[in-house]
Amino acid sequence: MNAPQTILLLALASQILYVMGELLFKAAMNHTHGVRTPWRRFLPPFLGGCAGIAGSFVLWLGLLAEKPLSFLYPLRSLNTVVIALGAVIFLREKLTPRLIVSIVLVTIGVGLVLGS
Amino acid sequence: MPMAWLKRGHPIAQIYVSAFFVTLSELALKIGVDKTALVNPTTSWIGIVGLESPWVWAGVILGIISMVAWLAALRRVPLSVAFLHSNVVYVTVPACCWLFLGESISPQRWLGTIFVLASIMCIAKPLAKIEEQT
Numbered sequence: 001m002n003a004p005q006t007i008l009l010l011a012l013a014s015q016i017l018y019v020m021g022e023l024l025f026k027a028a029m030n031h032t033h034g035v036r037t038p039w040r041r042f043l044p045p046f047l048g049g050c051a052g053i054a055g056s057f058v059l060w061l062g063l064l065a066e067k068p069l070s071f072l073y074p075l076r077s078l079n080t081v082v083i084a085l086g087a088v089i090f091l092r093e094k095l096t097p098r099l100i101v102s103i104v105l106v107t108i109g110v111g112l113v114l115g116s
Numbered sequence: 117m118p119m120a121w122l123k124r125g126h127p128i129a130q131i132y133v134s135a136f137f138v139t140l141s142e143l144a145l146k147i148g149v150d151k152t153a154l155v156n157p158t159t160s161w162i163g164i165v166g167l168e169s170p171w172v173w174a175g176v177i178l179g180i181i182s183m184v185a186w187l188a189a190l191r192r193v194p195l196s197v198a199f200l201h202s203n204v205v206y207v208t209v210p211a212c213c214w215l216f217l218g219e220s221i222s223p224q225r226w227l228g229t230i231f232v233l234a235s236i237m238c239i240a241k242p243l244a245k246i247e248e249q250t
Contacts, residue, residue, distance in 0.1 A: 061145065061166040065153045069146040070213035070221050074206065074232040080239050093242075102239035109231030116225035 004114040007067060011075040012082075014059035019082045021052025074113045081106055122188040130189035131201045137182030139208045141175045143216060148172035196244035203240070206233045 028046035031038055063072055081103055087093040122130075148171030155168075166172045189198055210229055213219040 058164050061149050061164070061172065064146050065149040065166065068213065068219045069142060069217065070210040070219045070225060073142065073209045073213075074225075074229045077206070077232045077236055080236055080243055084239060084243055096242060098238060098242060102235045105231050105235035105238060109228045109233075109235060112224055112228030112231060114228075116222045116228060 007063065007072075008075070008110070008114060010059055010063055011072065012078055014056045014063065015076065015079040015082050017052045017056035017059065019079055019086065021049045021056060024049035024052060071113060071116065075110060077106055078110065122184065125188070127189040127192040127198075128201060130185045131193075131198050132204065134182045134185035134189065135202055135205045135208060137178050137185065138205050139212055141178035141182060142209050143212055144171050144175035144178055146213075146217060148175060194244065196241045199240045199244050200237065203233060203236050206236070 024045040028042050028049060031042045031045075060072075084093075084099055084103070088095050088099070145166070148169035149166040151171060152166050152169045186198070186202070206229060210219075210221055210226070214221050
C-alpha cells in the first residue's frame with residue numbers, strides 16, 4: 001500500500017471517479033431546466049454521480065489513513081489532467097502547447113512529491 | 117452562512133471563504149482517519165472505516181459549506197477566474213498541515229507543490245472553457 005506506484009494509482013482512480021461523478025451530475029442537472037423534471041432521465045445520471053463521488057471519497061479516506069495530507073493533497077491536481085485529457089480524447093479538443101506544458105509541469109510536480 | 121452574504125457578498129471573497137472551508141475540511145478528514153487508524157490499524161486503508169469518526173463527518177459538513185460558498189461565487193464570476201483564485205488551497209492545505217498537524221514538509225515536496233500550482237495556473241483558462249462546454 002505504501003509503494004509510490006500504488007499511491008499514485010489509487011489517487012488517480014479517486015480523481016477519475018470524482019471527474020466521472022461531476023460529469024454525471026452535470027448531465028443530470030441538464031435535465032432540470034424545464035418546468036417539470038423528467039425523473040426517468042434525471043435519476044440514472046444523478047445516482048451514478050453520487051456513486052462516483054462516494055467512491056472517490058472512500059478511496060481518498062483510505063489514502064489519508066496511509067500518508068500525510070501534505071503528501072497527498074498535490075495529487076488532487078491529477079483531476080485537472082484527467083479532465084484535460086478526457087476533453088482531448090472524447091470531446092476532440094485540441095492538444096494545445098499550453099495543455100502540454102501544463103501536463104509536463106504536473107508530471108514533474110507529482111513525481112517530486114511522490115519521491116519526497 | 118447568512119443568505120444575504122451568499123446573494124450579495126463579494127464573489128472573490130466567497131471563493132476565499134470556500135478555500136478556507138476546504139482547508140478546514142481536509143484537516144478534519146485527516147484527523148478523523150488518523151484517529152480511526154489507531155483503533156483499526158490493519159483495516160485503516162479501507163477508507164470506509166474512517167466514517168466511524170465524528171471528525172470525518174465534520175469534514176464532510178465543512179466540505180458542503182465550502183461548496184455552497186463556491187456555487188454562490190460561480191453565479192457572478194466566470195469559472196476561469198474562480199478556478200485561478202481557488203488554487204490557493206494548494207498552498208493553504210500543506211501550510212496548515214505543517215502548522216497544525218506537525219507534518220514535516222521537505223524542500224522537495226514544496227518544490228513539487230509549486231510545480232503542481234504552476235501547472236494548474238497554466239491550465240486554468242482552457243480547463244474552465246472545457247468545463248463550461250460540458
